[in-house]
Amino acid sequence: MIDIKVLRENPAAIREALEKRHTAVDLDAILEVDAQRRKALYEMEQLRAEQNRTSGEIAKRKRAGEDAADLLAAMKDVSDRIKGLDDLVREVDLRLQEQILVIPNLPDATLPTGKDSAANRLERQWGTPPAFDFEPKDHVALGEALGILDFERAAKIAGARFCVSRGPAAQLERALINFMLDTHTREHGYTEILPPFLVNSDSMRGTGQLPKFVADLFKLENTDFWLIPTAEVPVTNIHRDEILDDALLPILYCAYSPCFRSEAGSYGKDTRGMIRQHQFNKVEMVKFTRPEESWDELEKLTQNAERILQKLGLAYQVVTLSTGDLGFSAAKTYDIEVWLPGQQAYREISSCSNFTDFQARRANIRFKRGKKPEFVHTLNGSGLAVGRTALAILENYQQADGSVVVPEALRPYMGGRERIEVNS
RNA sequence: GGAGGGAUAGGAUAAUUGGUAAUCCACCGGUCUUGAAAACCGGCGCCUUCGGGCUUGAGGGUUCGAGUCCCUCUCCCUCCGCCA
Known part of the structure; x- marks a missing residue:
């Protein structure tokens, strides 16, 4: 498996290496999916951070015998959004894996170039x-x-x-x-x-x-x-x-x-x-x-x-x-x-x-x-x-x-x- | 194949009606010391866009919140059967 970070930062190098191998891979499609995944993952983690903070607050109030109905209602919404994003991340991640797993390794620079x-x-x-x-x-x-x-x-x-x-x-x-x-x-x-x-x-x-x-x-x-x-x-x-x-x-x-x-x-x-x-x-x-x-x-x-x-x-x-x-x-x-x-x-x-x-x-x-x-x-x-x-x-x-x-x-x-x- | 039991960090052990993983050993760094040990302090799983996020065999579900409740699966142990 190639390093997705390398692909992200230097797609040209990978494109060139794959050409030498005579292997065709749609790198742009992969980068597109990767960008989607990163965006969704970031949003989800932000929401999780909020959820973690508020959950602590809920626990504190409950222990003190106070009412937490307002927080619970707000968190229900956050929870649903997290679930949605989680599904999205999982689906996108699966697609990304599928595409990355069929990319071959990059040939070393010392190899002779040729088709067979x-x-x-x-x-x-x-x-x-x-x-x-x-x-x-x-x-x-x-x-x-x-x-x-x-x-x-x-x-x-x-x-x-x-x-x-x-x-x-x-x-x-x-x-x-x-x-x-x-x-x-x-x-x-x-x-x-x-x-x-x-x-x-x-x-x-x-x-x-x-x-x-x-x-x-x-x-x-x-x-x-x-x-x-x-x-x-x-x-x-x-x-x-x-x-x-x-x-x-x-x-x-x-x-x-x-x-x-x-x-x-x-x-x-x-x-x-x-x-x-x-x-x-x-x-x-x-x-x-x-x-x-x-x-x-x-x-x-x-x-x-x-x-x-x-x-x-x-x-x-x-x-x-x-x-x-x-x-x-x-x-x-x-x-x-x-x-x-x-x-x-x-x-x-x-x-x-x-x-x-x-x-x-x-x-x-x-x-x-x-x-x-x-x-x-x-x-x-x-x-x-x-x-x-x-x-x-x-x-x-x-x-x-x-x-x-x-x-x-x-x-x-x-x-x-x-x-x-x-x-x- | 059948019946039962189990899985929490390198090892070992905890966790109220569900409230956000505690502790010990080992290990690493520091203080102290001529050096070491002891003692004390800090680390002691992974990812990160450095804001955080994730991690209790794996994957789902319920819930604002799951080590804990539900479902499926994997592996290990014991016994029975079978077998080299």
């Missing part, structure tokens, strides 16, 4: 894509040949965009989850969280999924439960409506969760394999920081995610999303893209974002270091998408005979297994 991912800026590359002296397969061909990935049966059980992992593939995902969580907790200072995988609407609103992105989510019928699309939602909302102690900041959490996405509007994209599923595993990192620290923390967060790929020996690149490619709640996002031999391309495996105070306003997450509470900054990043990491390992570590070598860092988590072969 073509304008993203390459920041750095790490590692070298493996050279094969044979034609590398993609993970679907590999997994099916090894008998460890079963998309056909998954379709029978659930439908398209699901996968059954079997034997070493299942073990691989479990190993990756533990490996990632261990790395972040032991080496990067994060506290492990195991959150609810179902959340209520308030939580979805807090991190920005609602109200605008209903179509991307799964909801349970006849309840207020939503399946989380990322652990970011429950973990960020841990501190919703709280005022945190300054000494606790920055707070670093990491969490494993399955993620559920309807993938509405992505028909025809990545239909093959594990790239885009309705359900996938992810380890997520979430930070709550003081405002002046958040940009440094974004760099560290991104490095924490990169570290996982480095340990696994997977080549990757980091890009800064352009103003047009940026997600709704983010002010700046680095995407980490891993090399996939099966596609001969770098594909997103992590997204690390600074949301500045955007989510903190929506979720009302503050901290206190002086007299007045201030909004924290929130950040999060995948550390990493587990399914995509697993398929990256399959494709990058495949051998001429169709087997897959297990990266050394992962072997302790795989019971010492060095290789995945047919019937292993």
